[in-house]
Amino acid sequence: MLRCSFCGRRAVYHRRYAGVFLCDRCMIKSVERRFRRAINQNKLVNPGERIAVAVSGGKDSVACLHLLHNYCRGKRGEVVAITVDEGIKGYRDGSLPLARENAEILGVEHHLVSFKSAFGATLDEMVRIAAKRGTGLNPCTYCGVMRRHLLNQAARELRADKLATGHNLDDETQAIMLNYVRADLSRLYRLAPIYAPREGFVPRIKPLREIPEKEIGLYVLLKGIKVHLAVCPYASGIHTEIRDFLNSLEANHPNSKFMILRMFEEIRPYLKEAVPEFEMRGCERCGEPTSTRLCKTCELLQGIGLAKRRKKLISDGDS
Template sequence: MDICHKCGNPKIIIKRKQSGQMLCQECFIKSIQEKVLKDIRKQKLIEKGDKVLIALSGGKDSVMVLDILNSLRKRRIIDMVAVTIDEGIGGYREEGVMIAAENAKKLGIDHRIISFKDTIGRTLDEIMADSGDRNACTYCGVFRRWILNRVAREEGATKIATGHNLDDETQSILMNYLEGNIHNLTRIGVCSDSSYEGFTPKIKPLREIPEKETALYTLARGLPVHLAGCPYAGDSFRAKIGTFLKEISQDHPTIMYSTLRGFDKIKPAIKKEFSKKSSMGICRVCGEPSASTICKACSFRNSWNVD
């Protein structure tokens, strides 16, 4: 009979293919929490006294980050604030925003909701209606980063925590390699390392946690999450790479871990050889850090004549 390898409980909720380990609900939750907190200490992602801004979408990954980092807040090691960005995707985003607010309220964490419409003048739906062939992820990524950096500074946050998991990170590695975007590869990692004072460092506490385990964690913890997928993501290059990785992982369950470990070993050499040495300045329109006179977000906005 299968039993939990930690406590002997016969009620198993997971068997990890990569290790063969079987765990019951309580031991699985504990193992995930210990792993994430250990990675935070090992990578020095958080220091005592940090104020961490949680990028809280309401999805399983960001809700899990909120839940685990709240243990540090309760011990008064850190302070926290949660921010949800409403991109304005009809029939999809409303539920995620509501669930994000529910999770933050339950834990007593300050929560802000920032919309594309109020901040940049258009919803993502409106942007895509006039975008031509450009991918929605291009606009969404630029504006989300722009908003998070501004809000982090307004809130006095010293770190921005995102819910990027193992699947997300290996997808990014493979995508940028296949596209030959070596410069982007130099920026992938557990923590952004820009030394420019206008940027708030971004951390990824779930970088070594598989996506299926983030889903199981929120289910085991009984946390409300928004499970629907973004309607704009289905045909994206990232989605295709994600499908490929999931399929190959069926026969090679450690492939994402080995991809991540291998990349981390060669990243210093890639960074040394290919990092662009560009002088960072200030966008003359919005005042945000930018390598050009106008940042990408304002470049998009100017093309729409949006103030």
């Protein structure tokens, strides 16, 4: 039997990048310590703040909700949950009840916003229209841009001080690699533990950024937290290729993901000068903050013959 390097109980995990074995209790403690360290080192949350958490029902966002709920309780703060229903049949319908259930268990206010009510079409419908029109854009483009749009707007309407997402170490290193491959300096620069672009944007925080995805999976299993474990049916192409590449790199060379993140953190301060400044204004169609005439969401909607329907997402008493 393999034993925990710290307390001698039965090990549940070999953290190869640190050369230690961990038992269930030490594993849980370690994840919670890393979460708190990320918050304290990067000043992600201040006492008394209202934090909106983007909760899909998947392991990362649900873990983020539980951890932030416990953290904020001790800091006179408050957590609210926002779930975006993109409308992905056979995928999102499995995770939505779990987002709601976890918010209920914690006694956290929960708000649901959907592509269908905001934009008049589900992601599945948009993908079909886009294919017919031959836009050449993949589903992740629509989903990513529009989900961020709704989360920011909903968080702002809920008067949240910060918007927390469940991005983990794997997500961050994949995004770093993707932006290298695409030579996208602006997006690369945005990959920070806290990113507050301009007025109209709720600062986004990523408290799980230094925790590998596998460890978050282990954490929810050990804690008995109910989550949705499924792969998005639209996941394909370069994103999955980079994910698989990084996982095989990590399997053969433990600590690679942390080294990619650390190297990026060394480089990031120098990127500021290379990223052009932009002036913010309101989107001509929906009024949301943007640097161009139309925000990216309205531009994408226009391309498939749609327009944003709801100006306000959260109505009084809506939950």
